[in-house]
Amino acid sequence: MASETELPAELSSMFERLLRHRDLSLFLPFIFGFTSTNSTEERDPDQEPQTTDPNERIILINPLTQGMVVIEGAASLESLLRDMGNKNGQPPASKASIEAMPSVEIGEDNKDGECAICLEEWEPGAVVKEMPCKHRFHGNCVEKWLKIHGNCPVCRYKMPVDEEELGKKRDGGDGGREWRRAEREIWVSFAFNGNRRNRDSNENPSSDSTDFSTSSPSADHETES
Amino acid sequence: MASSNLPRRIIKETQRLLSEPAPGISASPSEDNMRYFNVMILGPTQSPYEGGVFKLELFLPEEYPMAAPKVRFLTKIYHPNIDKLGRICLDILKDKWSPALQIRTVLLSIQALLSAPNPDDPLSENIAKHWKTNEAEAVETAKEWTRLYASGA
Numbered sequence: 378m379a380s381e382t383e384l385p386a387e388l389s390s391m392f393e394r395l396l397r398h399r400d401l402s403l404f405l406p407f408i409f410g411f412t413s414t415n416s417t418e419e420r421d422p423d424q425e426p427q428t429t430d431p432n433e434r435i436i437l438i439n440p441l442t443q444g445m446v447v448i449e450g451a452a453s454l455e456s457l458l459r460d461m462g463n464k465n466g467q468p469p470a471s472k473a474s475i476e477a478m479p480s481v482e483i484g485e486d487n488k489d490g491e492c493a494i495c496l497e498e499w500e501p502g503a504v505v506k507e508m509p510c511k512h513r514f515h516g517n518c519v520e521k522w523l524k525i526h527g528n529c530p531v532c533r534y535k536m537p538v539d540e541e542e543l544g545k546k547r548d549g550g551d552g553g554r555e556w557r558r559a560e561r562e563i564w565v566s567f568a569f570n571g572n573r574r575n576r577d578s579n580e581n582p583s584s585d586s587t588d589f590s591t592s593s594p595s596a597d598h599e600t601e602s
Numbered sequence: 603m604a605s606s607n608l609p610r611r612i613i614k615e616t617q618r619l620l621s622e623p624a625p626g627i628s629a630s631p632s633e634d635n636m637r638y639f640n641v642m643i644l645g646p647t648q649s650p651y652e653g654g655v656f657k658l659e660l661f662l663p664e665e666y667p668m669a670a671p672k673v674r675f676l677t678k679i680y681h682p683n684i685d686k687l688g689r690i691c692l693d694i695l696k697d698k699w700s701p702a703l704q705i706r707t708v709l710l711s712i713q714a715l716l717s718a719p720n721p722d723d724p725l726s727e728n729i730a731k732h733w734k735t736n737e738a739e740a741v742e743t744a745k746e747w748t749r750l751y752a753s754g755a
Binding site: 465466467494495496497518521522525528530531533 | 609610611614615667668696697698699700701702704
């Protein structure tokens with residue numbers, strides 16, 4: 378049954394994308410609500426999560442973002458949650474700590490080795506970034522990573538975390554803008570036998586996209602503030 | 603071998619994997635998709651998987667190396683941290699991923715997981731239970747499955 382094996386992978390990649398582009402934490406209470414009823418009913422704890430009735434369906438609704446997801450095959454939710462819980466890892470490093478990393482020049486004495494991220498060997502004269510733990514990477518390489526997870530790729534030294542961003546969600550910068558846009562849109566996704574269709578329910582039919590990361594604000598809503 | 607849009611890191615890793623393979627591990631990219639690798643891991647000696655040849659698939663997502671590779675056992679295996687779809691419970695494939703890890707280190711970690719099953723962090727609840735209540739019997743089952751499904755024939 379190919380469709381059964383493909384489903385979890387598809388779902389987890391879908392949620393990975395969600396995690397990256399939106400604030401999925403708002404979904405969590407609802408998802409957990411569904412799973413708890415699910416597990417008390419008919420789930421045998423010894424049973425593998427993928428023996429799923431193909432007609433089982435779960436609808437997740439988030440009134441805050443007006444988002445809705447329909448997931449076919451409820452039993453795969455367990456593995457989905459496990460993936461999501463584990464995906465978090467270390468939060469991004471603060472902007473200030475990323476900017477504070479000193480630039481050092483690769484000289485004759487320290488030219489051995491390579492950037493552990495892109496695997497390119499150091500070239501004498503190249504200017505690279507040095508983390509507080511003294512591990513060195515190309516600026517582009519390490520900044521890309523620290524914006525996702527704020528730890529050293531080599532020794533896992535933890536970089537400072539932006540407290541404001543953690544507590545209050547991102548406001549300000551383009552992050553805040555994206556957040557506000559996300560509040561207005563309504564997005565619906567269907568998963569049927571591995572064939573996912575995905576619609577933005579707004580007035581703009583051209584925004585028909587298969588990518589969850591694409592958000593299109595609905596034109597008719599009043600602006601806030 | 604279309605590799606025009608393939609990041610240099612992936613090309614480098616692939617070359618190193620092919621020129622200096624890790625003992626007991628082989629990984630070769632698919633001809634039509636250089637991000638998809640066919641992997642074989644030999645069951646470690648002194649483990650219930652000894653003598654087995656385990657096939658896996660490994661896929662490098664678009665975000666790699668900022669995101670972990672996706673790895674799955676294709677050969678059926680009786681192991682508390684591997685479920686019946688072949689999915690692997692291993693921290694470096696999830697929250698402990700680091701871009702300094704590579705295909706080689708991931709596969710070595712999976713090989714190590716075969717030597718050291720961890721029933722306290724299970725992916726297959728019933729196999730883990732079996733492992734904890736009667737390890738000798740669970741190991742026998744693992745050996746039996748190795749003979750049945752991973753004989754390499």
